[in-house]
Amino acid sequence: MIRLENVTKRFSEKTAVDGLTLEVPEGEVCVLIGPSGCGKTTTLRMVNRLIEPTSGRILVNGRDVMSMRPEELRRGLGYVIQSIGLFPHLTVAENIGVVPRLLGWEKPRIADRARELLSLVGLEPDSYLRAYPRQLSGGEAQRVGVARALAADPPVLLMDEPFGAVDPLNRERLQAEFGRIQRELHKTVVFVTHDIDEAIRLADRVAIMRDGRLQQYDTPENVLNRPANKFVHDFVGADRALKRLVRIKVTEVMRPAPQAAIDDAPEAMRERAGAGRFVYLTDDEGRLAGWLDTDDIRDDAVADAITTVDRLQATVARDASLRDALSRMLGLGFRSIAVTDDEGRIMGEVTFAAIEAVMSEAEEHRGPTADGEGA
Amino acid sequence: MTDSTASPTRFDRVALTGALVTLVGAAVLPFVELRANRLVPGSGHSLAAAGPWAFVVWGVIALAFVSAVGPSAKARSAASTAGAYGLVAAIAWALGAAAEGLLADMSPVARVSVGGGAWVMLVGAAILGFAGAEERSRFVVRRAGPVVLLVVAVAGALVSGGLDRISLAREFAVRQEQFVSLILGHLAITGASLAAGAAIGVPLGLLAARNRRVRGVALAVTGVIETIPSLALLGLLVVPLAALGAAVPWLRDLGVRGIGPAPGFIALALYSLLPVVRNTYVGLTSVDAAAIDAGRGMGMSRRQLLFRVELPLAAPLVMEGLRVAAVLLTGIATLTVFAGARTLGILIFEGLGQFAPDLILLGALPTIALAVIADIGMSALARAVTPRGVRVAVQTPAPTFAEEAAA
Numbered sequence: 001m002i003r004l005e006n007v008t009k010r011f012s013e014k015t016a017v018d019g020l021t022l023e024v025p026e027g028e029v030c031v032l033i034g035p036s037g038c039g040k041t042t043t044l045r046m047v048n049r050l051i052e053p054t055s056g057r058i059l060v061n062g063r064d065v066m067s068m069r070p071e072e073l074r075r076g077l078g079y080v081i082q083s084i085g086l087f088p089h090l091t092v093a094e095n096i097g098v099v100p101r102l103l104g105w106e107k108p109r110i111a112d113r114a115r116e117l118l119s120l121v122g123l124e125p126d127s128y129l130r131a132y133p134r135q136l137s138g139g140e141a142q143r144v145g146v147a148r149a150l151a152a153d154p155p156v157l158l159m160d161e162p163f164g165a166v167d168p169l170n171r172e173r174l175q176a177e178f179g180r181i182q183r184e185l186h187k188t189v190v191f192v193t194h195d196i197d198e199a200i201r202l203a204d205r206v207a208i209m210r211d212g213r214l215q216q217y218d219t220p221e222n223v224l225n226r227p228a229n230k231f232v233h234d235f236v237g238a239d240r241a242l243k244r245l246v247r248i249k250v251t252e253v254m255r256p257a258p259q260a261a262i263d264d265a266p267e268a269m270r271e272r273a274g275a276g277r278f279v280y281l282t283d284d285e286g287r288l289a290g291w292l293d294t295d296d297i298r299d300d301a302v303a304d305a306i307t308t309v310d311r312l313q314a315t316v317a318r319d320a321s322l323r324d325a326l327s328r329m330l331g332l333g334f335r336s337i338a339v340t341d342d343e344g345r346i347m348g349e350v351t352f353a354a355i356e357a358v359m360s361e362a363e364e365h366r367g368p369t370a371d372g373e374g375a
Numbered sequence: 376m377t378d379s380t381a382s383p384t385r386f387d388r389v390a391l392t393g394a395l396v397t398l399v400g401a402a403v404l405p406f407v408e409l410r411a412n413r414l415v416p417g418s419g420h421s422l423a424a425a426g427p428w429a430f431v432v433w434g435v436i437a438l439a440f441v442s443a444v445g446p447s448a449k450a451r452s453a454a455s456t457a458g459a460y461g462l463v464a465a466i467a468w469a470l471g472a473a474a475e476g477l478l479a480d481m482s483p484v485a486r487v488s489v490g491g492g493a494w495v496m497l498v499g500a501a502i503l504g505f506a507g508a509e510e511r512s513r514f515v516v517r518r519a520g521p522v523v524l525l526v527v528a529v530a531g532a533l534v535s536g537g538l539d540r541i542s543l544a545r546e547f548a549v550r551q552e553q554f555v556s557l558i559l560g561h562l563a564i565t566g567a568s569l570a571a572g573a574a575i576g577v578p579l580g581l582l583a584a585r586n587r588r589v590r591g592v593a594l595a596v597t598g599v600i601e602t603i604p605s606l607a608l609l610g611l612l613v614v615p616l617a618a619l620g621a622a623v624p625w626l627r628d629l630g631v632r633g634i635g636p637a638p639g640f641i642a643l644a645l646y647s648l649l650p651v652v653r654n655t656y657v658g659l660t661s662v663d664a665a666a667i668d669a670g671r672g673m674g675m676s677r678r679q680l681l682f683r684v685e686l687p688l689a690a691p692l693v694m695e696g697l698r699v700a701a702v703l704l705t706g707i708a709t710l711t712v713f714a715g716a717r718t719l720g721i722l723i724f725e726g727l728g729q730f731a732p733d734l735i736l737l738g739a740l741p742t743i744a745l746a747v748i749a750d751i752g753m754s755a756l757a758r759a760v761t762p763r764g765v766r767v768a769v770q771t772p773a774p775t776f777a778e779e780a781a782a
Contacts, residue, residue, distance in 0.1 A: 050672060074674035085669025089687050089762030099673050132764035148673075158672075 001026045001188060002047060002156065007056030009042055009212075016042040018212035020056070024205070026155075027186040031199040034209035034235070040192045043209070044158050047190060048077045060156060075099055078149030078187070082161040084141050086133035092118070092144050093129040099152045117147035120184075122177055139170040146178070150185070157189045163198065175201055196236055200224070201246050208232050220247055241359040245323035250316055250339045250350050253358060257338060257349035262289045266302035270294060280338055286345035287311055288338050315340045318347060322358060325350045386444045390455040393503030394439035397462060400495030401436060407473045407493065412484040413542060413731055419490055424477055425469035432469050432496075435461040439503055452506070459504035466496055474540035486542040488733055542733040550722070550737070558741060561718040564711060565704045565745075568640050572647025572700055577693060579648070580655025581681075590656065597649040605642065605707050609714040612638035639711025639718075646707060647700035654696025658689030690760040698753030705746040709738070719745075 002024040009017040017039040024030040032040035045051040047058060049070045058065045065073055086095050096117055097110040105113075118125040121143040133141060142162060149157060163171045163178075175198060182189065182202075193199055199206050200220040208215040208223065208231075215235075216228035224240045224247075227233035236243065259280040260272040269292050273279040279292045290308035297305045315338045316325045329337050329352060336351040405419025422429045435458060442454030474487040547554060576597075583590035600608075617633025620626055631637050662685050670680045686693075709720030722738030725731075758766075 048672060050668070071674045071676050074672055076674075079669065079672035081665060081668060081672070083663075083665035083668075085663065085665035085667075087666050087670070087684055087688075087764075088663070089684075089764045091764065098670075098675075102674055102679070132767055134764065135767065145669075 001059075001061060002030075002190065003057075003059040004043070004046075005057040005059070007043070007046060007053045007058060009039070009046060009051060010054045015212050017046070017053075020209075020212070020214055022207060022214065022217060024188055024190060026188050028204040029182060029189040029191055029202055030205050030207060031191045031193060031203035032207045032209060033193055033196060033199045034215075036194065037211075038209040039212040040207075040209050041160055042212075044160055044190055044192050047156075047158055048074045048079060071102075075102055075152065076154050076156070078152075078154040078157040080142075080145050080149045080157065080159040080162045082164040084133075084145040084165075086136075086141055086144060086148070088133050090133075091129065092131050092133070092136075095133065095144060096148045096151050098148065103152055105152075113151060114147075117150055118144075120150070120181060121147045123147075138166050139174060142166055142174060143177075146181075150181075150187075155188060157187045157191075159189060159191045161192055161194070164193070164195070171198075178202065197243065197246065200243050208235060210235075242323065242326075245326060245355065245358065246321050248322045248358060249318075250320050250322060250325050251318055251347070253322065253354040254339050254348035254350055255354070257346060259346055260292070262306075269302065270297075278336070280346055280349070281306065282346060285343075288315055288340070288344075288346055311340075311344065314338065315344075315346070316350070318342070322350070322355055326352075326355050387442070387448075387451050387455065387506055390439065390451060390458075390503055390506035391443035393455070393459070393499045393501075393506055394436065394443055395499075396502060397436050397439055397496045397499030400492045400499055401432060404492030404495055405490040407470065407477065407490045407541075408488045409477050409481075410486045410488065410542075411482075413486045413545075413733065414729070417486070417488065420473065420477060422469065422473075422492065424473040426472055426476055428465065428469035428472040432462070432465045435465050439499075442503070442506070455503050455506040459500045459506075462496065462500035462503065466493055466500070470541055478540055486545065486733070487540060488542040489736075543736055546731070546733050546737045554722070554737070554741075557717060557719050557721055557738075558745075560716070561705075561708055561720075561742070561745065564636055564639055564643065564716055564718060565701070565708045565749075568643030569647055569697065569701055569704055571640070571644040572651050572704075573697060575644070576648045576651030576696075577655050580652045580693075581659060583652060583656045584659035593652055594656070597652050600645050601649045605646075605710045606713060608642045608645070609638050609711065612641055613714055616641075634715035636711075636716045638714040639708070639716035642711065642714075643704045643707060647704055650696040650699040650703070651693075652696075654692045654699075655689065658692030658696075659685055661692070662688045687762055688765070690762075691757050691765070694753065694757035694760050698750060698757060701749040701753050702746050705742065705749050709742055 002022075004020050004022040007017055007020045008015065020039075020043060022030070022043075032043055034040050042051055046053050047060065047065065049065055052066070060073070060077070086092075087098070090098075093111065093114040096114040097105075100110045100113060114129060115125040118128055123140060123143055128136075128140070128144070133144070136144065142165075146162065149159075163174045166174060179202060191199075191202060200223075203220050205217060206220050206223050207217045210231055216223055216232045218226075218228075221244065223232065224236055224244045227236060227240075257280050258272050258274060258276055258278070259282055260269045262281040262283060264272075269279050269281070273292070273294050277294050279294070280288060281290045281292060283289045288309065288311040290306055292302070292306050294305070314332065314334075316328055318339055318341055320339075325337055325339075329335070334352075336349045338349050339347045341347050401422050406422040407420050407424060408417035409420060410417030422432060425432070438454060438461065439458040442451050442458050445451035445454050470489060470493060477487050478485055579589075579593050579597075583593045603611075613633040616631055616637050620632035620637075623631075666684055666688070667680065670684050675683065708716075708718045709723055712718055712720035712724060719738045719742045723735050723742075724738075726734030726736075726738060
């Protein structure tokens with residue numbers, strides 16, 4: 001756990017961080033966000049004493065960082081930066097082994113750990129252990145950067161815009177993998193970014209800063225629904241109802257979907273539709289094969305009313321967010337979409353109406369302060 | 376080398392230039408000069424004086440022209456390489472043959488010197504050697520190979536007789552012992568002052584990279600030292616060193632005196648400072664700031680950061696500074712004879728005093744050879760200290776690791 005108590009940092013003229021108090025509970029991801037110059041990076045770098053506070057106290061696991069030797073403190077805090085900073089003269093394995101070596105681990109243990117971590121970040125150990133950083137792509141390098149920070153299994157990770165220099169496609173993939181790793185490892189993470197979507201996607205709590213002062217420190221949902229002031233309201237943007245969808249899994253608003261086997265009799269299909277218009281049709285393994293639109297049935301020619309589809313295109317996985325579902329539906333022109341489990345079997349469906357309901361709910365929650373100041 | 380890839384050029388301009396220069400040297404200028412004794416001016420004799428060896432030389436010149444118009448880049452490179460080495464060997468043997476022929480009926484004090492034509496032909500051979508260099512991609516073949524082959528060719532000609540009748544060889548024969556001791560003296564003063572320069576310059580460069588004030592002073596002072604003419608610097612050092620040696624007897628016993636190796640050693644060490652300090656400074660400050668930030672953030676102490684990150688990454692540039700200094704000092708070391716050091720400069724300045732051009736060459740040629748060897752040796756060392764991770768990327772930018780893994 002990390003506690004900042006009334007921390008201030010002044011650089012000759014400018015006050016970078018002004019009386020900041022913040023607590024990051026153990027195992028949570030705290031995202032520091034704000035416009036450039038708001039003091040978020042300074043705050044992060046004060047935790048591992050790359051910058052020393054002018055006043056105030058910073059506690060990591062109950063110990064005042066100023067009471068520890070900087071080198072010792074830092075070896076216990078994983079550190080990832082945007083420019084990665086892999087050592088070009090060392091192999092990937094040696095880069096990952098830097099902190100374990102500083103801690104005096106045995107060689108075989110370091111080698112095993114490098115292997116284990118490369119697998120964890122999704123890189124095949126045998127192809128990468130002996131590679132040099134300059135042979136890696138940006139995304140691969142940043143994965144190695146994360147592996148290096150995790151090498152000595154520190155309880156705390158400090159990440160300074162770690163995915164900022166990666167292209168958008170890779171960034172989303174890295175964010176998803178970071179989410180997966182975090183669910184597995186439960187590190188206490190301080191994460192700096194200027195990307196509000198990234199913050200909402202990854203954070204347990206978001207700390208929004210401006211001119212060195214904390215504007216709001218809350219869950220992403222509350223930051224979106226109840227912005228503390230006009231600055232936060234404007235900062236999260238007008239599309240915050242849409243942003244909120246990132247935080248909601250499809251399984252939370254999913255409803256049972258009428259389905260029938262594709263080789264069922266037409267009457268059975270119709271019966272399954274009940275009062276509804278559509279029936280999902282499945283193959284013999286329960287996976288989506290197409291659907292039947294009962295409005296299209298003319299003169300009992302049921303076969304003509306069946307649309308067969310590519311099941312990967314026309315479904316979303318159970319861990320997808322409502323935003324994923326919405327963009328898929330808009331792309332395909334659907335009013336609803338099937339949700340599938342890990343084996344690809346249909347679990348239920350998410351309708352446009354359900355997503356709309358969630359969005360309007362978010363609008364209703366607009367905080368009175370925001371309206372008051374915004375008026 | 377102008378068309379090492381599949382370019383449509385049908386001939387190699389560089390090889391052609393080399394062949395033409397050689398042809399002019401062979402056809403127009405005197406190959407050797409015959410003199411009644413070592414000091415009087417002589418009369419020129421053409422390549423024909425070498426008898427049958429003249430035909431060998433002409434044959435190699437013909438090969439040089441062939442190398443310029445060969446069918447493929449590879450064939451042209453092979454021919455120009457063979458032509459370059461062949462020329463050097465043939466010229467060496469032809470010189471020996473010419474000397475033997477011309478001196479047959481002369482008094483023992485008569486001398487045969489290497490003529491302008493032979494020198495020009497050697498220059499042509501060097502140009503020819505460059506022609507195929509791009510194709511010979513391996514470092515050893517490109518840089519070290521020519522020097523080794525040259526030494527072998529000339530030594531072979533010396534041992535097998537013939538060349539020993541050339542005036543240059545006669546000067547050598549007279550001063551054989553002195554020559555060897557002077558080469559050793561030259562190497563000793565150059566090596567010692569380079570070591571001292573490195574011992575002072577590298578830490579100074581390190582301080583300059585750490586501290587802005589040190590940087591200003593260090594770069595300015597070493598820069599000013601470099602502008603002081605060598606003789607003036609030596610002169611400036613003689614007087615205080617003489618006084619110091621006179622005042623402190625044990626220093627005097629160590630060799631600190633106005634005349635002797637001390638002023639030369641100090642002057643050379645001072646000259647080495649600029650390249651060493653500047654390259655160390657540039658090498659350290661050009662280390663990726665992100666790597667340093669990451670190293671500090673991971674808990675490296677300043678010492679660990681310096682020895683595990685900064686110095687390994689700066690090493691190639693530091694070595695490059697030492698290489699420049701080594702070449703520089705090898706040349707300037709000839710001047711330290713004026714303050715009493717014993718280097719190859721003694722031969723040069725004695726030759727100048729006696730108007731004996733071959734004696735000058737006896738000092739100058741080995742000095743040049745030492746400088747070239749120092750250059751090649753230090754380049755190899757610089758490559759050796761370049762970390763592999765830095766080298767792979769710089770040398771072979773093409774395949775990314777992902778592509779390699781996919782293959």
